[in-house]
Amino acid sequence: MKVLITDIHHGNGGGHVTYVLNLLKGFKDDFDLTVAAPPTGRLYKSASGESGVRVLPGLYTSRPLALVKEVARLRSFLRQERFDIIHVNGGADHRHIMLASIGLRHRAAIVWTKHNTSPVSSFGHRLRARFGTDICIAVSDYVGQMLSDSRYRHSPIHVVRNGIDANAWQPADPQARQHYRQQLFGKLDDDVLVFGSTGGTDYNKGWLVLAEAISRLDSDSKSRFRMVVAGDPPSPEMRSKIKSLHVEDQIVFPGLVKDVRPVLGACDVGFVLSYREAASYACYESMAMGLPTLVSDAGGLPENIRHGMDGWIVPTGNVDLLVPVLRQALADPACLPVMGRSARERVTHRFSSSHFLGDTKKAYISACTVASNQLAPI
CATH class of the missing domain: 3.40.50.2000 (Glycogen Phosphorylase B;)
Structure with missing residues (x-):
């Protein structure tokens, strides 16, 4: 399975970055992994030292002109690479992936993990729920309930608890x-x-x-x-x-x-x-x-x-x-x-790493099934 994981953090990134690093360490022998994250962030620097993982600079700017250029480059990259799964972890990268994927003949399954308790009722969330999400991962029951009460309820929601070794x-x-x-x-x-x-x-x-x-x-x-x-x-x-x-x-x-x-x-x-x-x-x-x-x-x-x-x-x-x-x-x-x-x-x-990785893998497989049964958004 070919997987692209994206993240938006330029600095330390806290638990978001720890989450992605745990995925990379756990899946590098099972999947073909690529990470696209800002080169100024902890994820980019730490993942670059992880054997078996391809690390690329990823920018997710909100300014209109930069956004258009970044999405165009990303669309070309996705068309060339033909990923099976794209795992997004924030709002800006989720938006870019959604826009870059629209109308692609081969569209990867998009998995979004919600790491925080911020509201999910904005217009941007409604768009991403409708056009850019095949599977949601919630890191706790509390977050899972938030998603169930939002537009994301139309996508399967998997509660996958973070794990630690x-x-x-x-x-x-x-x-x-x-x-x-x-x-x-x-x-x-x-x-x-x-x-x-x-x-x-x-x-x-x-x-x-x-x-x-x-x-x-x-x-x-x-x-x-x-x-x-x-x-x-x-x-x-x-x-x-x-x-x-x-x-x-x-x-x-x-x-x-x-x-x-x-x-x-x-x-x-x-x-x-x-x-x-x-x-x-x-x-x-x-x-x-x-x-x-x-x-x-x-x-x-x-x-x-x-x-x-x-x-x-x-x-x-x-x-x-x-x-x-x-x-x-x-x-x-x-x-x-x-x-x-x-x-x-x-x-x-x-909260073991084995449960975390096993449940995430199940979510990936489910996402591929969901995406294969849907028409690409146009």
Whole structure:
């Protein structure tokens, strides 16, 4: 099967890029794979080092003149290559593929993955649902329901949960954990709890909610917490906020690290307290590292965690209800390793890379069947 995968991100790209990279690593021995992505993005750079994958520059500009030229080049490329599947992952690349495919004698099946919880009611979405989508992939039940309530309901919708290779994400042993903590924080007392996130420092990731909850504790309890948040450096406004909460000395920002396992290896608890989230690789990584994981009830996050077993689910942005969770963790630290083992077991069975790849392959086969039974849009 000949597959083209497209993505729009010029920078880091977060979970979208991780998703595509996982597809490339899992499918490179089974499919003839081509990636078309902006050369300034993490996907282009990382995929270029992946053997068995062809990586090409792909631009998806919205300016009319550039758009027309890009679509014309793309149409010629599609006519020449005759792909079986085109897997699009954003709005702009989806639009370009739709326009470039109109009227082609050989039209590839178009698979679209929705990675976020943004609305799907715009005019552009209605066009793409009608003329540029054979199969939809939703990364959670929450996203699947969004698609079912939209014009995309006329296409088959496959819920394919993101997967992670649990063998590559192992809990840190006590010696390694102590080393990682020392690197991030210096010497810490044994009763200090470290909460960590690799989801980034954007406001929507909700890490400031945890900082505020810690600030509301009494002085003794407050002193027993640390936070580490990996990602782009926080904005001056965010730094000003944590300074006003008097927790600036308890939070470390290691930046965009190539390997986040040492960051999570230093932690007692992982957290993803996003205001909007479709699924979250950061959550799966935390769970695979054997950490009880604290999540908000935004989007698809509650599908990841069994409250009280693998971690905790708290109302989005609600500091008042987060404070008791922190007190519980302090009062019963022995429960944390037990919950962490449960979290790892859950991610291994429910969010494995083998399930992810197998379900995606089924969606591809279904898409080819759907496309073969339809007339090309004209």
